[in-house]
Amino acid sequence: MSIGTDSDLEFATSVRRIADEVAAAHADDVDHNARFPREAIDALREAGALSAWIPEEYGGGGVSLESIAQACYDLARGCSSTAMVFAMHQIQVGTIFRHIEGQTWFEGYLQEVCADQRLIASATSEVGTGGDMGRSVAAVTPIGDGRFMLEKRAPVVSYGAYSDDILTTVRRSPEGEQSDQVMVLHRTAETEMELTGSWDTIGMRGTCSPGFVLRAKFPAGQILSAPFAKMMAESIVPLSHLLWSYAWLGIATEAFERGRAFVRAQSRRNPGQPVPAAHNLSRVMGQLSMLRSEVGGALEDYMRWSSAPGREPLSTMASILRFNNLKLGASEQAPKICQDVLEVVGIMAYKNDSPYGVGRHLRDTLSARLMVANERINAIDAGLLMIAKEV
Amino acid sequence: MTDSIRTQIRQVLADHARLPADVDTVSDDADLFQAGMTSHASVNVMLALEDSFDVEFPDSMLRRSVFESIDAIADAITQITVTAA
Numbered sequence: 001m002s003i004g005t006d007s008d009l010e011f012a013t014s015v016r017r018i019a020d021e022v023a024a025a026h027a028d029d030v031d032h033n034a035r036f037p038r039e040a041i042d043a044l045r046e047a048g049a050l051s052a053w054i055p056e057e058y059g060g061g062g063v064s065l066e067s068i069a070q071a072c073y074d075l076a077r078g079c080s081s082t083a084m085v086f087a088m089h090q091i092q093v094g095t096i097f098r099h100i101e102g103q104t105w106f107e108g109y110l111q112e113v114c115a116d117q118r119l120i121a122s123a124t125s126e127v128g129t130g131g132d133m134g135r136s137v138a139a140v141t142p143i144g145d146g147r148f149m150l151e152k153r154a155p156v157v158s159y160g161a162y163s164d165d166i167l168t169t170v171r172r173s174p175e176g177e178q179s180d181q182v183m184v185l186h187r188t189a190e191t192e193m194e195l196t197g198s199w200d201t202i203g204m205r206g207t208c209s210p211g212f213v214l215r216a217k218f219p220a221g222q223i224l225s226a227p228f229a230k231m232m233a234e235s236i237v238p239l240s241h242l243l244w245s246y247a248w249l250g251i252a253t254e255a256f257e258r259g260r261a262f263v264r265a266q267s268r269r270n271p272g273q274p275v276p277a278a279h280n281l282s283r284v285m286g287q288l289s290m291l292r293s294e295v296g297g298a299l300e301d302y303m304r305w306s307s308a309p310g311r312e313p314l315s316t317m318a319s320i321l322r323f324n325n326l327k328l329g330a331s332e333q334a335p336k337i338c339q340d341v342l343e344v345v346g347i348m349a350y351k352n353d354s355p356y357g358v359g360r361h362l363r364d365t366l367s368a369r370l371m372v373a374n375e376r377i378n379a380i381d382a383g384l385l386m387i388a389k390e391v
Numbered sequence: 392m393t394d395s396i397r398t399q400i401r402q403v404l405a406d407h408a409r410l411p412a413d414v415d416t417v418s419d420d421a422d423l424f425q426a427g428m429t430s431h432a433s434v435n436v437m438l439a440l441e442d443s444f445d446v447e448f449p450d451s452m453l454r455r456s457v458f459e460s461i462d463a464i465a466d467a468i469t470q471i472t473v474t475a476a
Contacts, residue, residue, distance in 0.1 A: 177427035
């Protein structure tokens, strides 16, 4: 991974420090109490990390996507929920600045994100669309005086209650088709949020992602006017799969390192004696290595395709398949690695209060297959396989 | 020639695009996705077009923009058949 400039280096150093000293220190408490990782997010704010990826012309840090991906990985080694909140925020940030197309309200908004380190949540899924992000029921509805409102039943809004703003997918108009969508940025403080569920889950407990009915009013300027399908293909989908995968890789790596620490401790006690667990862990290392290659290769493809004229390659079927395959592979491999480490280490990994415990890591990575369900992705891929020429 | 291509495309759309409205009410340059064609339906449309015109869309053409209107599809098919001829 190339972390070239001074700002990239500075960013990487501060994120690693926050991951070790803050995120990791509170990870068990965040998990146990299913509470927002406020210490780590505050520390990231303090370091300017929430605007690190925003181009310098808007006042951001201008670091590379490679650095953002590496940050997701580093944070996930300390605390999965912190990493996932950070990753999702960056997906929102990237979607806005990659598709801003000179919209002045959004230019001012990005400057605000930089100055105030605003945390952006998103409301993409919706009750009544069967998990299909390409359809919306809620619509941008005119209420006169050039203002609009939306009311959306969102089954999951990660860190919604802790966000400063929410980027919400809706239909372009009440008369529009469900597939004719836009995104609206509305401020959390100006949004009525009716809680419709709880967030007592197996894992990723600190993302605090219950359902809400969202009601917001906004002027036309807060509608991101780039075509939704273009934003989905060029940014939302590939960035989600990439940054999530970097977080899952970080969690799996931490589980592996705990297994390695256990094996090393064992061999130190009996130098020269064979350590059967080490052989088994060697196999897990092979899987981890494959996961790392898949995730790193996908990022390289994304960087290359993003810099092609008009980002053309990102709107091809090959690109959809490429990032779907990343998601399928990483989401299945990460929990498998955690489970394999559990078996290598045994009871000392099964115990929650052990330094070799991987229970939290296993539980957190189980969410991977469900965040945009793999079943849905396989259904999409099944269709594309029929028509794509090279896969 | 081009008009017959468009008629043939309209037949494929009528059979596979699953538009909420009658395909005859959709103009040649209208956005089919805005008219309600889902990405799932668009894959079926591509398959049916390949069959109907006896062509294969190369990967470089398998993009949303190529299938977003009747005009765009007609251009793509003309381009393939010209290249093949």
